[in-house]
Each structure stands twice: as C-alpha cells, then as structure tokens.
Amino acid sequence: MADKGLKGGSLGLVAVIVIGVASTAPGYSLAAGIGGIADAAGVKAPFIMLFAFVPMGCIAAAFYYLNKADPDCGTNFTWGVRAFGPRAGWISGWGCIVADLVIMPNLAGISGQYLVLLFSEKLAQNIYLTTTIGILFIVAMCWICWKGIELSAKSQVILLGTEVVILSVFAVVAIVKAFHGTTRTALNGDGVATVYHSIRPSLSWMSPSGLSTQAITAGLVVAIFAYWGWDTCVSVNEEAEDSSRTPGIAAVLSTFILLAIYLLTSYGVVSLLGPTFVSDNSGDAIYAAGKVALPAIFVKLLVIAVLTSAAASCQTTILPATRTMLSMGAHGAGPQKLAQINHKQLTPDFSTWLFGGISIGWYLLLVLVSHNSSTDAYSASIAAVGMAIAVYYGVSGLSCVWYYRRYLLVSAKNFFLIGFLPLFGGVVLIFVFCKTVWDARNEAYGYGLLFGVGTVLVIGTLLLAVGVPLMIWCSFKYPTFFSYSPDPIHTVPDPYSESTLAAPLGTYTKENRHGW
C-alpha cells in the first residue's frame, strides 16, 4: 500500500483561472508598462495590448508541448538542451534568470512608491524612503518564497477579484469621463504648465494603421512583459480535476479575462487625458490617472490593487528564476549548491537568497544610475525585460519546432499547434529583440543614454552578454553537462502517444550519441 511518489493534487477550474490571471499580475503590469506603451504607440495602446498577446499565446503552445516531453522546473533550460544542445540550453536558462533579475528593481521600485503613495504623495518623492522600502519588499518576497507560504485559494480569489473590479471601475469611469471631455493642467518641476485634454475613444485604436514598425516593436517589447507569467502558468500547471478539460477551459477563460482587462484599462488610461499624460507620468501612470478619474477612497483601493498585484508578480518572478537555477544546478550545468533544498521548507533556499541578494545589488545600482544621470533606468528595465523575455521565449518556440520536427507533418493539427504557432511566436519575438537592439542604440528611442548607448540596450543586453563568458567558464568547470548532445530525432516521443516523457536529461552524450 506504500505508494512511491507524490500523488497529484486537484485544482478546480476557478483555482486554475485565478492562478493564471494572478500570476500575470494585471494591476502591476499596467502600472509599470502603460507609460512605455503610450509613449511608443500613443492612442494605439489598445492595439499593442491586443497584438502582444499573439506571440505570447503562440509560445504557450510551445510550453505546453515541451512540458509533455519533460515537465522540468528548468522549463526552457532543459528544453533548449534537448533541442539544440547544452550551450543553447544554458543560454536560454540564463535568459530566464536575467529576465527575472532585470524586473526586480522595477517591482521593488513600484512597490516602494505605491506603498508610500498610500500615505503621502510628498514622501513618495523621497528616493531614500522608497528605495529602503523596495529593498525590504525584495527581502520579504524572498522570505515568502523561501518559506513556501501560499495564500489559500479563497484569499487569492478575493484579492484578484478586488483587483479586477477596481481596474474595471477605473477604466469605465475614465472612458465615461473621456466621452464627456476633461481637461487638466499640470505644472512640471520648472513651473511650466501643460494642459492635457481627454480624447474621445475610438474603435480605430485597435488597428495598427498609422503606426511605424519601430513604434509597434517599441510598444510590443513592453507589452510582452504584461502577458509574462500567464503562459507558464496555463501551460505548465496541468494538474487539475478532470485534467483533460479543465486546463483548456481555464486557459481560454483566463485569457479572455486578461485581454478584457488590458483592453478596457488601456482604453481608459489613454483616453482620459490623452497618451502624453500617461507617458509624462510613466513612473506612476495608473495612480496619476486614477487620481483624475476616481474619488480618493477608490484611488487608495487602486493603489492597494497594484500593490497586491506586485506581490503576486514578485512570486512569479522569484519562483521561476530560482527553479531554473535549481534545475541548472541539479543537472550539473552550474554549481551543485544551486540545487540545494531546505529540508524543512522544501524550497530551494540557496538559490532564493542568492537571487534576492543579486536583485538588491542590481536594484541599488539602477537607483544610483537613475539618480545621477538623465536616464530613467526603472522604466527602461521594463523594455529591457521585454528583450530578455523575447530571447528566451523565442528560443523556447524554436526549440519546440525543432525538437518535435519528426511529428510536424503527421497531422494538420500537429503542423499548426506544434509547428506553426511556436515558430510564428518564436520568429516574432526574436524579431522584436533584434529590432529593439537596433532601434534602442541611440537616444531617440527614449529612456536616456548610458555610456553613450541607449539605456534599454545596455540593460537589456549587458546581463545577457555576461552569460557568454559565464557559460564558457562553466563548460570548463562542468564538462559532463557540456558533453550532452541534443536528443536524437528518433528518440523523441510522440506528444499524442500514451507515454510522452523523454529519457532523462543526459541520456544522450557526444560519446554515446544514441544512448545505448
């Protein structure tokens, strides 16, 4: 009767939807990203919000199928190894860790700022106060992840429900006000008055007409970040009651909810006082717009919604990063210590605190840079994280197509779901990355300059580039892992057969190509 192995749990439909939407953290994503999107695309922000979903949805298909072959917490790291070999896998894993790391300062910054905004607008300008709170926030979030604390399903439903309701109320009020017409005059630091006028919302905001490719990619690289988290959650977490149907329905419903929130709020924010108002207040766009649209008590609720959403987002940032680190350590691609699990909490303790420590260092560095130069490193990190996401998701999309190349032409369904969608998503994302590298090289891209180069480019590629020497160092230190070869084509299991699991990572090596 002694069962070997942990039995699966049972997540209900509502729980899967809630986890899917909560881990995307719409409130925080909007607070952090809408400024950059409005800056790039103006009133066409709703179009960017809709369009960004397409590549992310395609990559979710890649995650879904690759997870069938190897449900490893290292996700794109292990899949990269299987499709393209240890070096590509290593860099893909690094891309995931970098993306998570790059976003931490922004998360901490927004949390610090919004928390202080709850009490005093003046204090929120105090960089020492908000930075201290930001650091405490990172420590607290790492502690929660280390401790393995999980909110009960019920409290998650309540928190997320409040967030969705508040955002919708805000958006609807903003749109109504925009139809009636509002004007607001704001004084900037130099005493110059700017007058913002509301714009009548129009359905044409959902079409790309009149946008340059540069504007679309600049918006996309930010909006990609808004959907980040949704895909992993929906595609990787399959355990649910009646697992043949629930994840599918949950994916559709959570997508619908997300798209609706993003569309509605981007309409509201942009129309309320025009896109310039949003990009001028990109640091706290949702708060600034909320103050115009809503009575004080609702503004406080809006701030709380952004804060709880940031906390959820922090979890979905720390957990994947530390689990990728754990996977890399466990498979011998990096120090074994990364795979260490705390016996009492059953969480990767070393990885969690290492990630937390590096995040704090990176956060302080960005605060220093932002404070002492014309650069807006916070907002730049949102675009930079979009670049890192584009790389490692792009690689995941291509990994799926290449890994399953044997089955692509078996059926039309295979061709579309395993071939076309992941390939399309992967190509779009890699294109967004390359185009951003090209566009962001000079000052005209916005967000300021660092070392004479666009800040987004520096932040987005610096950490990624550090991965290359680090990988070479690892390849000398851990030669066993780097002797692995991609899974030979005839060993790849059919994703629609009874057993979809591939042989353990490391079965196929350069010396032992076919594993026997």
Add this chain to the structure above:
Amino acid sequence: MAGDFVVGIGPDGSGESAAIYAAHLAQLLKRSVVLVFGYEASSMGPRGGPLEDQIEAIADEVTSAVRNRLVEAFPDVEVNIELIRDRAVDSLIIAAEAHEAELIVVGHGGRGPLRAALLGSTTYELVHRGPIPILVVPDPDEE
C-alpha cells in the same frame, strides 16, 4: 480500510509524537495507521523534474524513518505511508476520506497565536475543516 487512524507528518519530522500516540491507540483498538505526507510546490512557478524529485526523496526519507520507529515499538500495528501532492490540510482530508478513516491525529508545534495567524497553521485549519474527529498531540519542545 475503514477505521484507520490518519497521521500528518511534516517535512521536519513534526508529527512524530502524534504518530506514536496514534500507533499506541491503534494497538489497543486493533486498527492500522496511515502516515500522510502532503506537500505542494507553489503552483505559481514551474514544477517537476529535480524539484519534485528532491521533495519526494525527502518525503520518503522522513515518513520511512517515522514508520520504522513505529514498527519497532508497536510490531502488531500495520503502518502505511501516503505521499500526496497537495496542501497539508487538503492532503489529510483526502487521505482520511480515501481510507474512510475514523480519526486524524496531528502534531502541534507550539506556534504562538500570532505566528499561526500570520503563517497559517495546519492544525488550526484542520480543526475547523476536519470531517471526522481530530486528535492534537503537542510536539515536544524544540530545545
């Protein structure tokens, strides 16, 4: 088997006193004991692979150690193990229902009310949600 005593075992081996107490009762009443280890890696991040392998190894090690002690002390009592991938409280309830258990026995780590309120307490939640009688056996002090 109907009438089993279900015992919750934590990753740090908490619940051992509860298990000994349950086995003692089981010996007197001629019942068997089911040791339940419930743990779920956070569903907000990817799981599987080395993470769950390690958790499983720890779960196996901890419950087997408790089981060995029980078998030694109470040779007549049948001791089974259930590892369930779910929150601790849910795991205990699932196991109790599956075994048509008569009693759930859990430890109590002596957490103060404040810590329990902030961090949640398996025992506290179970007392309120348990479908069958619950017996709480305090764990010995950590010192």
